[in-house]
Amino acid sequence: MLDVQNLHLSMANTEILRGVSLKAARDEIVAVVGRNGAGKSSTFKSIIGIYKPTKGKIIFDGLDLTTLPPHKRVKAGVGYVPEDMRIFPYLTAKENIELAAFLSKNINKLDEIMELVYTVFPEVKSFLDRLGYYLSGGEKKMLAIARSLATLPKTVLVDEALEGLAPIVVDRFVKAIASIKEHGIGVVIAESNVLLATKAAERIYVIERGEIIFEGNASDLMNNVQVMKILRGA
Template identity: 40%
Template sequence: MSDMILAVENLHVHYGSIHAVKGISLQVKRGQIVTLIGANGAGKSTTLRAIMNLVRKSSGRVIFDGNDISKLPTHEIVLAGIGLVPEGRRIFPNLTVYENLMMAAYSRTDKEQIVEELQYVFNLFPRLKERVKQLGGTLSGGEQQMLALARGLMSRPKLLMLDEPSLGLAPLLVKEVFEVIQKIREEGVTVLLIEQNALGALKIADYGYVLETGRIVLEDEASKLLVNEGVKKSYLGIA
């Protein structure tokens, strides 16, 4: 088994006349946390959406677990083992915590496995177990983010892609989210993480890519990016 779980090769994405992603190539090794950092509009979210075939690629390939998934429909990509937790949580406010979680397993018939997965996410997120009958819309912002993460894990993905999981959360909750991401990795799930909070992301990541206007301008081990003068000045707020 290759240690490379994901490879994106020369990815281009256009929105009409706008060239949003300009030849991005990146790799994610099995068992790692890899982060993409960059300003708004750098092409980070579009890259994740293109991997999932939620937006059309102009060109480029996506290899996952040794297979070319470039042209697979999104639901088959999920079945292959990639989960996406989109920016903004996107939970169902009028459904209970339990119903939100079961929406991630709506197409499955393996009831015993689903029960196991519920137990798995409740072990990771005990607060959700306490609120299992509560409507999603009545949860706090932090709890809604935990629910979004738990829902992303319900299909037991090999690779979980997270788009801005700490956005809009209070500092204490941000710390908790990053701790949960590390726990997810300890459970054997590889993580591809997009974060405006570059400092927090690089502290927990193994490897990082810096995006500017649709291109990768720098890549290195996360520990080295943390001390890179250009990264410190531009993304970490450290002069």
């Protein structure tokens, strides 16, 4: 269970997160939805340890991660896919995965990792030997998620999991996210498009100006006129 408590984050003299709390269990898919600039990526970066909140706690399976460096948070079981994916262009897809396995000290579990990757994204097989440079946007996103699985996470944070994907590809990723969960890995996605988020997630948090303003399921969200108005920018 990921338990994020009351995160406050300031950067460049601006308050970016103002008391963000959220929970995500390993048997659920959770979405953090909000407009551009609302604080989704900053929340994920704070959870993984790239940003340092001034206040608040991050507890994972009872372990306090708040002051640990990012690699120890990954080792504790938190996976992370950044919104810009950071695929190494001059490594092949396979090497991108192997490097993540190596750096997270899982290289001896490479067979287990590849099996997991192929069940979630069988497509990866078809471009294993291609350089990152030559992958399409959708392939890069698949590889970025596959690479995060190489750290054998218990919960994975996927920033902009569905954003920018062609409509037919979205359903493919929704299925893949469900398959990750079926492997006992909790999934937390960040999305600005509320309709895409409701396709994938069972529980939704809405963030606006660094504050969580809603928590509930998709139909409660759709029926919440006030929150939906904010999400539409009205």
